[in-house]
Amino acid sequence: MILKNCLSYPNNDIIDIKIKDGFVSDDSDDDIIIDVGKNMVIPSFSELHIHLDSAFILDEDLENKSGTLEEGISLWDKYKKEKLNPSELRGRVMKAIHLLENNGVTRIRTNVDVSDPTLTALKEMMRIKNEVKNVDLQITAFPQHGLFTCTDNSELLEKSLELGADNVGIAPHLEDTYEEGIKSIKTAYDLAEKYKKNIDGHIDETDDPESRFIELLAKERIKRNFKGSVSAGHLTAMHSYNNQYANRVIGLIARAGIDVISNPLINMHLQGRYDSYPRIRGVTRIREMLDHGVNVSIGQDCIMDPWYPLGSGDPLDALFMALHAEPLMTPDLLEHSLNMITYNAAMAFGAKNYGYSYGSQGDFIVTDAKNPVEIIQYRHSRKVIRKGFLIKGD
Numbered sequence: 001m002i003l004k005n006c007l008s009y010p011n012n013d014i015i016d017i018k019i020k021d022g023f024v025s026d027d028s029d030d031d032i033i034i035d036v037g038k039n040m041v042i043p044s045f046s047e048l049h050i051h052l053d054s055a056f057i058l059d060e061d062l063e064n065k066s067g068t069l070e071e072g073i074s075l076w077d078k079y080k081k082e083k084l085n086p087s088e089l090r091g092r093v094m095k096a097i098h099l100l101e102n103n104g105v106t107r108i109r110t111n112v113d114v115s116d117p118t119l120t121a122l123k124e125m126m127r128i129k130n131e132v133k134n135v136d137l138q139i140t141a142f143p144q145h146g147l148f149t150c151t152d153n154s155e156l157l158e159k160s161l162e163l164g165a166d167n168v169g170i171a172p173h174l175e176d177t178y179e180e181g182i183k184s185i186k187t188a189y190d191l192a193e194k195y196k197k198n199i200d201g202h203i204d205e206t207d208d209p210e211s212r213f214i215e216l217l218a219k220e221r222i223k224r225n226f227k228g229s230v231s232a233g234h235l236t237a238m239h240s241y242n243n244q245y246a247n248r249v250i251g252l253i254a255r256a257g258i259d260v261i262s263n264p265l266i267n268m269h270l271q272g273r274y275d276s277y278p279r280i281r282g283v284t285r286i287r288e289m290l291d292h293g294v295n296v297s298i299g300q301d302c303i304m305d306p307w308y309p310l311g312s313g314d315p316l317d318a319l320f321m322a323l324h325a326e327p328l329m330t331p332d333l334l335e336h337s338l339n340m341i342t343y344n345a346a347m348a349f350g351a352k353n354y355g356y357s358y359g360s361q362g363d364f365i366v367t368d369a370k371n372p373v374e375i376i377q378y379r380h381s382r383k384v385i386r387k388g389f390l391i392k393g394d
């Protein structure tokens with residue numbers, strides 16, 4: 001495939017993109033030529049934080065009346081006990097993957113709850129991972145109730161890694177005690193070192209400014225000289241930290257090279273639930289972290305589940321919310337905000353060959369936009385190209 005007259009992002013050069021055998025090349029012997037007429041063609045989106053196992057389970061029995069994280073967790077427990085099985089899970093997961101694909105996502109990192117003794121969801125998700133062609137799928141083994149609230153949870157996490165999960169998940173703020181939160185972070189590093197995995201945590205997803213597990217997550221990486229990647233999802237407590245502490249801990253996050261994933265759709269909905277007015281927004285400090293050079297991405301998190309009744313699977317929706325919540329709409333920040341669902345997200349995913357250069361994977365989104373901001377403003381229909389094949393659009 002040859003894409004002619006592409007406006008590149010962020011350099012704004014007019015280029016031709018030649019894709020051969022799935023990768024960007026110097027030449028292409030294929031005769032599929034698309035002239036995009038100097039519109040923007042951007043490298044595809046990456047979705048770094050989503051829960052495909054709970055997508056689309058929302059129904060009347062699962063209405064989250066308080067709108068809190070806690071009620072969402074208990075509704076999910078009920079669903080797992082009464083309804084979850086491999087075939088219905090597969091149907092929902094494939095529906096969510098197609099939605100993401102059609103929006104231009106070709107890399108997905110999904111959490112899978114591994115607190116079920118049979119590991120039903122994980123085993124089915126591993127099968128799906130091996131079958132899907134249009135996305136690269138990565139699995140984070142996520143202990144929904146923490147590692148030490150139930151006796152079996154840390155064994156189940158380890159078993160999940162043996163079964164092939166890519167990333168070690170944790171949620172230290174959901175442990176019963178502060179000490180167990182600390183222990184969960186150390187256990188995550190021990191397991192990641194033992195099985196040569198990366199770490200992808202739900203960290204400080206609370207409005208409690210005393211929740212400061214991010215500092216240990218960062219420091220431990222430095223101390224151990226841990227070579228894998230470490231992602232911290234949410235960090236909503238940071239919204240409520242005092243400014244001096246926030247500044248110090250953001251410096252530490254930058255030094256440790258932690259990838260941060262903010263999930264503004266769900267956190268605008270779930271946070272601030274214990275406030276009266278004024279009500280906090282509860283989205284992490286994206287702007288301050290970008291200023292410190294932290295690699296920040298934006299995630300979708302949920303699609304129609306007990307934690308979030310909406311969710312279109314479009315990274316532009318999540319970005320749109322982040323732009324408002326922070327806010328991030330200075331001309332410069334707005335123009336470069338797409339980085340958080342393209343380059344930054346691909347880097348956190350560990351995508352080796354990403355972008356326009358020779359050898360990059362041929363995954364692109366063809367838009368009708370004349371500049372990056374128009375992509376967010378107009379949300380024109382998109383053509384999605386995966387390894388040189390058109391998978392959406394004509």
Ligand SMILES: [Zn+2]
Pocket residue numbers: 049050051111202233301
């Ligand atoms: Zn999550």
